[in-house]
Amino acid sequence: MALATYLVFFLISHQLLLSLSEEEPNPRCPSFRCGHLGYIGFPFSNRTHPECGLFVVDNCNEQEAPKIQLLKNESFFYVKEISQDNTLMLHYLPFSESFDNYSCIGIGVSSLLIGVLIILALCFKKRLSSDNSTVFWKKKFKDYQNIEAFLRNYGSLAPKRYNYSDIKRMTNSFKHKLGEGGYGGVYKGKLLDGRNVAVKVLSGLKGNGDDFINEVASISRTSHVNIVSLFGYCFESRGRALIYEFMPNGSLEKFIYEKYSPNKQLKWEKLYQIALGIARGLEYLHRGCSTRILHFDIKPHNILIDEDFSPKISDFGLAKICPRKESIVSMTGARGTIGYIAPEVVCRNFGEVSHKSDVYSYGMMVLEMVGGRKNLDVGVDRTSEIYFPHWIYDRLEAAEELGLQGIENDDDNEYARKMLTVSLWCIQTNPSSRPAMSRVVEMLEGSLDSLQFPPKPFLSSSRSEAADSLPSIVC
Structure with missing residues (x-):
């Protein structure tokens, strides 16, 4: 009977707190991980943030099960499970005793619990009006409802x-x-x-x-x-x-930065095949689906490598979905990773945000694949070599030796120069000057002689050597 009492107690508390909470959640009161219970939040809290809930769950970091005391000076209970509707499954101490032990707690406790709950809820409501240190379940509950509705639909x-x-x-x-x-x-x-x-x-x-x-x-x-x-x-x-x-070889970054993994560098033909595979994947996202998918976070960390060293694009947390015929998308703020974000994503003065923004990120990533280093490397000695895209452009334009590692024959040299030329087209400052991913695939599959040399991509208005070497975006 007491088990039913506590279930009623938490069901009523859930409804009362939904109706009483009106404020926005505060980041100081996040959900927290508690052993086998997973992530839980209001009306439960831990000893780190006891002000964030009505009931403190203890033993979250111990080997034994988490426990909770529902009323002061009352018995502790082991918490076996907290379900999605905040219903508790409890074991009375000691843990080995059966649920029959609940009968020792008086069916008069029910009225006491409900009365105490109402008083606690009213006091809590008063504190909420003047203190923003609490996670408010109502907002969180609505968020979960929205996601549940989406998944059902x-x-x-x-x-x-x-x-x-x-x-x-x-x-x-x-x-x-x-x-x-x-x-x-x-x-x-x-x-x-x-x-x-x-x-x-x-x-x-x-x-x-x-x-x-x-x-x-x-x-x-x-x-x-x-x-x-x-x-x-x-x-x-x-x-x-x-x-x-499961991708047994992890992410691409493990194989392209010689500084961090000198024994894992790939042959130039394999690097070229990986770059081509990523381009085909992006072309599919932009044109091959029933809707156009813009990824907005193309970078080596988000490219996984399977057992045959074929690339697979992953991590769609920042993606945007739009109709196939539409190219321009609206965004309230920048999204992506510094070093790969297209300039128009940061500042609209450079142009409209579109699938060409993924093209820019792809180009920056391929440059890193070829160079075996981050595009912006403050660790080099000469200022002119800090920004790799400008440094490599000057070398290509002057037909100078690239000085890239691992080039053993003419085929390797062609793979490298083809990837560099295509990537420099991809990182043009003006989005309209960049090729679509379908054109990128064509250029990679074609011959080096058929490729037109791109204009130099500038993000800086200054013409000094140092300024030309370092990118800047001025809105």
Whole structure:
């Protein structure tokens, strides 16, 4: 009976707090990870931010199960599970005792709990009006509702949905970590049919969940050899995750920066094939889908390499979806990674944001593939070599030796010069001067002699040597 009391208690609390919370969430009160419970938030908090909720969940970092005390001076309970509607599954201390132990707590507790709850909620409402240090469940609940509605409306096109316990099982409780990013961690896992997968666990719900929606929506529309496959996703209050095909060779950056991986550099023919494969993948996103998908974050870190060293474009969190016939897209702010962002994405004075913005990012990435270094390298001795695109352009224009590593014959030299020429066309400052990705594929597949030499891409108005070497964007 007491178990039912506590279930009623939290169901009522959930509804009361939805109606009482009107404020925007505060970043000081994020969801937090608590052992096997996953990510939880208001009305629960931890000892780091006890002001962020009504009930502190303890033992989140201990080997034993998390526990909670629902009323002061009352018994502690082990928390076995917190479901999406904030219902608790509890074990009375000690952990081995059965649910029959709940009968020792008095069916009069129900009235007491509801009364205490109302008082707590009213006090909490008063504090909310003057203190913005709390995560407010109402806004968060609406965000989850919006994403749930989107996933339902997506129908049969949506990939398979898994629950959080499935994610834990397939990753062996997140035992093998593959990498870490601003979004969270990536773990190796295995499906029931034996296929290896990469499980991307998102650490928090940003804004209204746009990144999560973008990734599921955009990649679910794709089917191409150079686009990573999404096998499924998890969306629960305990955590969100995306399940991808496993790429044993990791990301492209591990193979192109000689400074960090001197023993992993690829042959020039393989680099050329990778650049061509990425171009084909982008061409497909821009023209081959039922809708046009603009990626907006093309960079070596987001290019995965399979066992045959074929490239696959990944990470669609910043993608934009638009009708196939439309090229110009509206954006409220810049998106992408510094060093690869097209100038018009940062400043509209350079032109309209379109699929040509992906072309620019692709060109900057290919330059790094050829140079084996970051395009902007402040570690070199001479100022004229700091900005690689300008330095390499001057060498090509003067028909000078490029001084690139690993060139052993005429074929290697042609691969390198072809990739450089195409990439310099891709990074033209004016978007209209850049080729579409379909044209990029044609240039890469054609002969070097057929390529016209591009104009020098300038982002600086000054003509001094140092200024020509360093890019700047002035709106």
